[in-house]
Amino acid sequence: MQVEKTQVFRPKIVAFCCNWCSYAGADLAGSSRLAYPADVKIIRVPCSCRVNPMFILRAFQRGADGVILCGCHPGDCHYTTGNYYARRRMTLLFSMLDYLGVENGRTRVEWVSAAEGVKFSTTMNEFVAKIHSLGENVRLGDLRCKND
Amino acid sequence: MERAKELLTDGTVVRVLGWKQGDLGYNPEPAYFNSPEELADFVYDGFCGANLSKYMIQAGKMERNTLVFLKPCDTYSFNQLIKEHRVNREKTYIIGVGCKGTLDIDKIKNAGIKGIESISQDGDMLKIQTIYGEKEFPFDDALLERCTVCKGKTHLVYDELIGAQEGEEAGPKGNRFEMVEKLEAMMPKERFAFWQNELSKCIRCNACRNACPACSCLKCVFDSNKFDSAQKANVDTFEEQMFHVIRAFHVAGRCTDCGECSRVCPQGIPLHLLNRKFIKDINEFYGPYQAGEDTDSRAPLTDYMFEDVEPSVVTERGGKH
C-alpha cells in the first residue's frame, strides 16, 4: 500500500535518560500532565555514563535527527561519579561532531532530577523546537537506512 | 649497533628489535634480530619511521629480555603503554636513538620523482638516484608531517642513549594545532565537505588501528561479529565516519600524537587531525596534558572535577551553521 508522504517534518529524537533521576523526571512530567512532543523516544539507561559514544552515533545512523542525554545533576549521581565521566565524554564527543561539520544543536546534555518534571518537559520542548529549526539530519546518517 | 651486539653477546638481552635494511633504499622493515650475525642487516635512517613501541606489546610476552631502539617520540608511546600495563619495562632494554626527523617517501614521489634506486643525504638536500637520472629534494620538504611539529628530541624513558643527548632542543617547529584551528574557523558546511572528502577515501584496511600503539585491545570493538557495521564494509560513508570518530575517541587522552596513523594510511587521510582535535580540546577544557609524559598521572577521561565545563560549551563556543 502506498502511503502518501506528508511534507511536514517530524523529527526523530532519542533521549537517553538515567534510571535514577531523569527517567523518574520524565515519569513525573507525565503524571503531572506536562506536555512534551511525542517525537521524543526515551531509552532508559542505568546511568548517564552508560552511554557510549557509539550509542549516539548509532542513533544518528538509524535516522535520529537529534540525541539528548539526561542524567542526575553533578554531585547527585546514584553511583557517585558516573555523570562526571559522562560529562567529559560528551563534551569531547560533541566537540568532535561539531568539528566534523555536524550541526552542533543536534546533541545536548541536560541534568534533570527526579523532582524536575517541569524541567524535563521544557527541555524536551526546547530541544524539539531546535531540531525543527535545524531540519532533517542529512550529514550523519546511513543511506541504507534512509532508502529502505 | 655495536652496543646491541655486546648486549646480545653478554646475554643481557636475547633479541633486538630494530629495523632491517630493505631492498629499495627507502623500505626498511621492523625486525627482530636474534644473533649478532643477523645484526649485519640492521639499519637506522630517516625511513625508519615505524614506532616500535607497538611491537613491544608482543615482545613483552616473549621469554627473556628484548632490546628495543626508540626514537624520542616513540618513548612517549612506550611510557603510555607502561602506564596502561601493556608492556613489561623489566624485560625491556631501551636504547634511545637520536632523531633528525623521519621522511615521507610519498612526498618525494608526489614531486614527480620516479624510479628511485637509492637515496642519500647531502647536507640539507637528499640526493636521489633514479633510473631517470639523479634528482635532488630538500630534506625538510620530505619530512613527515609529524616531524614538522616535533614534540622534542628528549627521550622520556631509556636505559642508554646513542646519538642523542639529554635535553637536546628541537629545532624551530610549527604549531601542531594550526590545521585544527583552520578547520575550526571554517563554516560547518566546509568542515563537513573537508571530512567527507577525506574519509570517503578510507578503504577500511585497519592499518591506522593496527599500527597505533594506543590501540592495544586484544579484540577491537570493530571486530565483533555481533556488531553489524563492523570491520571491513565501506558501504556508506557513515561507516568510515563512525569508525574514525570512535577510534579517535577510544584513544583520546591516551594518544601521544606519534603520527603513525597518518603515516601508514594508504590513502593519505590526515587522521592525526582527529586525534589532535581531542588533544586540543582536552588541553583547553581540562588543562594541558601530554599523554606518555609520565607513567602515573590520571588520564583526562578517567578523571573529573566538580566544576568541569558543561557539554553545552560546544554550542556556546560555535553556534554557526
Place this chain on the structure above:
Amino acid sequence: MYQIKKDRLPELFAAMAGAQDLFLPIRKADQTNYGLWTEEVQVDLDTLKTVKSGKDCFFPQSETLYSCKNEDGKLSIDPAKLTDEPFVVFGMRACDVQGLKVLDNVFLNDPVDSFYAARREHGTVVAIACHEPEETCFCKVFGIDAANPASDVAAWFVGEDLYWKALTEKGERLTESVKELFTDGDDTAVEEEKKQIQAIIEKLPYSHLDLSRFTPEKTMELFDSPLWEEMYQPCLACGTCTFVCPTCQCYDIKDFNTGSGVQRYRCWDSCMYSDFTMMAHGNMRTSQMQRFRQRFMHKLVYYPANNDGMFSCVGCGRCVSKCPASLNIVKVIKKLGGEA
C-alpha cells in the same frame, strides 16, 4: 591506429560519458582512485598507480546481493539488479588488466558469479601503456608487457598525443562511437615509445625475480619453510595489501539491518584478519604467521596449481609501496626463492 591531442581529452571523456558511465583515475584529496567522470572531477592520468586498483569497477569493495524483508514471519527476497548498462573504464594499466584475468578465473569459472560476470560483460576497458614505470613495478616477471596492455582498447601517450588502438570487438564499438574526435595516426611514434618502455623495464630493480621455485610440487616444502616465522614478524595484520591488490578476491558476506529489513551484502575481506577463518567452534589459523603464509602461498602456489601455472600476482607493486611495515610479496619471493 587513431590519434587525439592530449588537450582534447576532456572532449573525448565527455563523448564517452554521454553514452555510458565512464570510470577513470580521479584525483581527490591528494590521492588518485577510480571514480565516475563528471565535468567537475580532476582527472589524473599522470599517476602511474591508483591507490586501489581498477578491480573496484568490476568487483566493488562492497555490493548488496539482495534485500530481505520479514513480514509477520514471511520472508521475501529481492535480489539486487545486475549491471545491464554498458560502461567504460579508462586508464587501467597492463598489470591491472592482467589482474582482471586472474579474477576471471575465479569468478567466471563454474559456478559463475553473475554479479561479476554482468559487469565484465558490460564493461569496456581502455588501458594505457606505462610511460614511466617505477621501481616498485615487476610485471615483467609475470610475462606482462606494460608497453602493450592487452585489453579492449590499448592507448599510448606520446608527446602531446594519445594514440588509440582497438583490440577487441567491444573496443571497436567504443572506438566507433567516438571516432569523429580522432584523426588517423601512424605506428612509428608508438613503436618508438614501446621500445623505450621496454628498455626502462629491463633496468627496474625487480624485473628479474626468480619464480622458478614456486611450483605446486613444492607446496609442502614451501609451506613448512622456517622462513615464514622470520618473515611475518613485522606484519601488523592490517588489510592494506589485500585491499590495494588487483588480484585479491576473498570476500565476506554480511547482513546489515536497516531497521525495516535486512540487506545482505558482500565486501572485500582479508585473509590477514584474525576472524577470517573464525568459526563457532574455533579458528584454524590462530597465528598471524599462518595467515601471512596463507596469503603468499595462495598467490604463488595454490592459485597457480588451479590455473595452469598463472600466478595470482601481477607485479603492480602496490603492496610494495603501501605496506605500513614495508613488507611485501617481493621480499617473500626473494627470501623463499633463495635470492636473499
Place this chain on the structure above:
Amino acid sequence: MGECTCGGNHKSDMLIPMIGVITDIRTETPDVKTFRVVGRDGKKLFEHMPGQCAMVSVPGVGEAMFSITSSPTNKEFQEFSIKRCGSLTDVLHGMNPGDEITVRGPYGNAFPVETALKGENLLFIAGGIGLAPLRSVINYVLDNRENYGTVEILYGSRSADDLVQLEEIQQVWCKTDGVDVYLTIDREQEGWDGHVGFVPSYLKEIGFTTDKKVLVCGPPIMIKFVLAGLTEMGFTKEQIYTTLELRMKCGIGKCGRCNIGSKYVCKDGPVFRFDEIDELPPEY
C-alpha cells in the same frame, strides 16, 4: 529460486537463496535439534547427494554451512541436525515449526556412493554430531541395500543423552538385516547397559576386518585417533573417507575462506579421502 519482486529481469545467482519453511523440529539431545525443511510449496527444495551441504541462514543473524542429514532417497524434505554452538544456531534453536529461513545449495562433493563405494562393505564411524553427514549416507545405502555389502556402524557420544538419532538407530538400523550397530558412550551412566569408552578404543576392541571402506566423521581429535587405530588394524589411507569443516561464506569456492592448499573445502570437499588430505597443508 526465492520469490522475487523484480519481475524476473535478472539472472539468479548462486548466492541468492531460496526460502525454506521449517515443518518439524525434533529435539535430539540437550543441544542438538533436527530441523525438517521444505520449500514454500511444500516440496523438497532441491536434490542432493549424501555428504553434500547447504547454506542455512536467518536473515539479519548470519549464514552457515550445514551438512544435509536426510538421505537423497527421501523425496519429501531435507533435514539438518544442528548443534547449538554459536549465534546463528542459537537463533535456529529458538525457532518453531512454520518459521521461515533461507537455504541455498547443495554445495560440495558427496561420498562416492555410486562409484568407489558401490558394491563395497562399509564401516561408518561417527562421534557426536558427526553422525549428521553419515546418516545421509547410511540411509541412502539402506534404501539401496542391494548395491552394497555389509554395513557396520560404530557410533559414540559423550553420554547416552548426547546420542543423535537414537530412535532411528534403534528402530530402523538395528533391525535391518546385514547391519551391525555398535554404540558407546564416554563415561559410565545410570541406565546405560551398552559399551562405555571412547570410539577409538572401542574400535580396537571390536577389531574390524580390512575388507571394507571406512567413512569417518566426528571431532578432529576423534578422527585423529580413529585414523591411527585403523592404520594399526591394517587399513590403508585410500580406504578411509572423512569430511572436513572450515569457515565458509560463499559455498562456491570463491570467497577464499575455506582454502587449504589448492583445495576449497566448500567446492572440492567436504568429503576427502585420507590420502588426499595428507597432501594438503595441515590447516584444518
